[in-house]
Amino acid sequence: MEQQDHAFLSTNTVEDASRIFKALADPTRIKILYLLSQEECSVNHITEVLNMTQSAVSHQLSLLRNLRLVKYRRDGNTFYYTYDDEHVITILNQVISHIECK
Amino acid sequence: MEQQDHAFLSTNTVEDASRIFKALADPTRIKILYLLSQEECSVNHITEVLNMTQSAVSHQLSLLRNLRLVKYRRDGNTFYYTYDDEHVITILNQVISHIECK
């Protein structure tokens, strides 16, 4: 095929895809999203389960929030997070299944 | 759920998943893999279609080779690359479809 004959991806599409994969590329964020795929979690709960500092978890949640991959509700001082992008959770689970069945 | 009640991902699983998503997280590699999902390509062809330097393309192919996501055959001076992980191509196409149908 010549350059002009290609079914090109638009720059926007490539960048959007890159953003999604970047979000899933970090072990901490994989663990957070996997947790949230199972249940709604408070920040504190995530911090304890992943055995990380509150700050590190909070920074990652902030990033996932900006990408609209998670959302939260507030109850007093506690913030409960849930996932907010079904498709991204599906992709994550597909890759995990693929890896585990090898 | 308490910490001990969780269906945990093993460290290896998380790291393997992270590696796959990292591979897909860069716009250049997305474009290369998308090209290869359509046809076998020489390095030179990829370089021209993506309008990048030969060195940059070659470095990215090296990375994809190390992850066994692509393979190549040699014909004289020309190296023809093809993808080598059907599942990763499927994931890439799913994400692209998801983005484009929004």
Added chain:
DNA sequence: AATGTATATGAGCATATGTTCATATACATT
């Protein structure tokens, strides 16, 4: 009002990443 609790956020730092530039390698052609 003062203190405590849960979370968010900014700065700083070490490491990872992607490109360029220069050069090496391997085969083809003359």
Added chain:
DNA sequence: AATGTATATGAACATATGCTCATATACATT
């Protein structure tokens, strides 16, 4: 053998990333 062509690779550099530390914010409790 000498030159040309296609690709690979190492070093260097700028930028991105993920964490820690310190601190801010907002609500709860006393």
